Amino acid sequence: MARPLPLLAAPDAARLLLGAQGLLADPSRRVTGPSLQALVERLGFVQVDTINVLARAHDLTLFSRLDGYRPEHLRRLLEEQRSLFEAFTHDASAIPTAWFAHWKPRFARDRARIHAHAWWQHHFRGTDAERVVADVKARIEREGPLKSSDFEHPEKRGPWWGWKPQKAALDFLWRAGELAIPRREGFQKLYDLTERVFPEHHALPCPEPAAHLEWACAAAAERLWVFTPKELADFWESVEAPEARAWCLAAAKAGRIVPVEVEDADGAVRPAFALADWEARLQRLPEAPERTRLLCPFDPILRDRARALRRFGFDYRFEAFVPEPRRQYGYYVLPILEGERLVGRLDAKAHRDRNLLEVKGLWWEPGIKATKARKRGLEDALARLATFVGAEAIEGL
Structure with a gap:
């Protein structure tokens, strides 16, 4: 008879996720550049959002884990040390620059997807899209970092969906990896050529598909501890669910991860995978902060x-x-x-x-x-x- 799979009780599954995502660590610990960098690496990335009803999303996320955090701490990592860079996961995010090469497959994918999407036709209607994109990039190459507001366009199309073509070109070139964000003024992005912002990382070769799949799944697993193949694929949104499932089966066969059953908060039980040492990690987790x-x-x-x-x-x-x-x-x-x-x-x-x-x-x-x-x-x-x-x-x- 097949041996029954280990069962993670609902409180343990929740506790493992909290531990993996930095919410069981002492929030009163000292904030330094290295400690904040380590936290972002622990999380994997921090989503950046424009809504400022209270504070920016990335700042609230980091503040909930570090009492002494202030926006200036993250700005230094992004703009001075450049140990983080802005790009897309499921949304715009601050990501450790050490992983920049693993965004090269995504840059190529996003370039093709945007070209084929209605977004492209909408924003560039009535214009020569390729010429607008080339002109925007050439101007940045000549003049250095520029904001969207540095490009004038006679037609006022309103916010976001009504972006002027030059703003759409900037966003496209950023999503395609040709431009990067060296800094912000207020919350406005400045764009510059990627090879000028991250010269060493820009020069790195694009990883082979197998190497990228291994990195994407292993890195996501290390930040979730307990997961389904879909959750691995969704973490970075850089691989497809069938690829993540194939990785899980191979990693389980190699003993790197183990199949488990996980109890939900409502008592339902679902199949999943966990890191092979999940029990030891659970035992090592500190008690949640009393707050x-x-x-x-x-x-x-x-x-x-x-x-x-x-x-x-x-x-x-x-x-x-x-x-x-x-x-x-x-x-x-x-x-x-x-x-x-x-x-x-x-x-x-x-x-x-x-x-x-x-x-x-x-x-x-x-x-x-x-x-x-x-x-x-x-x-x-x-x-x-x-x-x-x-x-x-x-x-x-």
Whole structure:
């Protein structure tokens, strides 16, 4: 008879994900350039987002793990040391530059996909697309780093989907790896030739498909600890699910990973894989910090909404792009992490003109009681957040 697969109980599966993604480490530890670099490498990447209701997504994600973190710390790594670079995973992200070569297959893939997408025809309608792209790149080659606003176009097409052709050209050249982002002014990207921003990494050869698959799956597995093939493929969005499944089968045969069964928060059991030493890692994990934390809506443990539901029983939807009358909770809702449990959610907004942090709504999860200790924990978390966003008062709690 076949031996039964190891079973990970739901609390252990959740704990392993929290540990893998840096939420069990001491958040009061000192912030240095190397410690922040190590954290980003531990996470794999940090999603960059433009919404600034409280703070930028990447800053909230890092602040939830390091009390002393400030945006200047990340700016130094991106713009001065250039040990991180901006590119796409599932979305725009800050990624360790040591892995730059593994974005070369993606640059080639994105170039082909964008050319074939309706996005290309929409943004370049009525223009010679190839000429616009060539002109934009030639001007940057002559003049150095430029912003979208440095390119004028007589037709005002509105924000985002109505980008002017030159802005679309900049984004295309960035996604295709021909331009890189040496720095930002405010939150506006400056673009320069990639060979001038990352000369050594730009010169590296593109990895062979087998080497890239090995790196993508092994690196994702090391940042999840317990995973399905689809979760490995989705982590970087650089390989396909069938490729990840083939990698898992080969790695399991070699003893690098092991098949397991994982209990969900609702008691259902699903097949998955885990690193071969998952039990030892589980034993070594520290106890969760005794505090309440407010997580970014784009936090790594929430990025996969289906996995968050399975691991924590937490059904989360980001509603900023949902019309207000149809929102269940609010525009920018922060999940509330208490120890190892997601216990509620809070809608908040920073009013910078009044130095005020407003709590617009608070919802505890079913079965969670708003005890005095729980309320104190939330008040402490809000006080830390208020300090981080520069607010002197909190209103609405």
